[in-house]
């Protein structure tokens with residue numbers, strides 16, 4: 001397949017590029033500097049010059065707290081940028097996969113969110129991603145929306161991806177006990193993104209590693225267990241005590257109603273994914 005991967009410097013994009021190349025795809029991987037998805041005419045020009053069988057959009061404004069004071073930048077990438085890619089994909093008849101987030105939900109459901117649940121984002125980031133979902137599907141009915149959450153992996157700069165390095169340096173970390181999600185290994189997500197592009201069945205999918213999910217503190221305790229770090233380094237915290245600018249759902253565990261019904265094999269559970277990640281560091 002000829003595949004375009006956007007936001008190529010990002011954590012998920014790098015995993016997707018690696019996976020697609022491994023399976024023999026002809027991959028065009030473009031960083032923000034090479035293709036700003038919010039620049040409509042640049043997107044259109046690219047798609048006039050090059051044809052793709054599938055577009056996997058990994059580009060996004062991902063600074064959840066920064067989004068609260070940079071609403072315009074956030075929507076430019078996450079809503080209008082996604083729409084630009086959807087329209088351009090339609091023009092060349094390519095499959096279009098774009099990633100959304102568990103933060104489209106408000107956290108009032110302590111169980112698992114499925115596609116039957118109505119989004120109600122609490123912050124600007126979540127709102128921009130939901131707007132991106134809507135714009136993608138309105139622009140191109142063939143769009144495949146993949147909601148994921150709590151992603152960790154090599155090249156990641158978020159808390160879940162770097163906490164093992166902090167702990168290895170003997171640094172104390174604050175681990176939130178009262179926020180729950182379903183961790184997702186970027187490598188597993190990347191494979192599923194490509195599978196969904198090949199399957200080409202437009203819908204909203206929830207893609208996370210299976211299991212009961214956990215809290216940030218639970219994730220940190222598992223890191224300590226797997227790496228033999230001292231759990232005394234973990235300082236218990238509540239989400240509120242961190243006083244972060246953006247509101248976040250207190251629980252945003254995701255489950256998919258139909259991935260397995262469509263013949264997609266279950267991903268490994270998050271604990272195995274974490275072990276694999278830590279072993280590869």
Ligand SMILES: NC(=O)c1ccc[n+]([C@@H]2O[C@H](COP(=O)([O-])OP(=O)(O)OC[C@H]3O[C@@H](n4cnc5c(N)ncnc54)[C@H](OP(=O)(O)O)[C@@H]3O)[C@@H](O)[C@H]2O)c1
Pocket residue numbers: 006007008009010011012013031032033035036037038057058059060061062076077081099100101102129148149150151152156157158
């Ligand atoms: N990480 C998570 O836990 C998580 C959870 C749920 C959903 N997601 C979603 O998963 C996807 C991948 O996230 P990630 O964790 O891989 O994020 P990431 O590491 O922050 O990568 C995002 C990439 O997109 C690029 N980008 C930003 N604006 C762009 C634009 N206008 N045009 C082109 N590229 C642009 C960024 O470039 P710069 O670095 O130059 O800004 C960055 O390289 C995103 O859609 C994100 O919303 C992530």
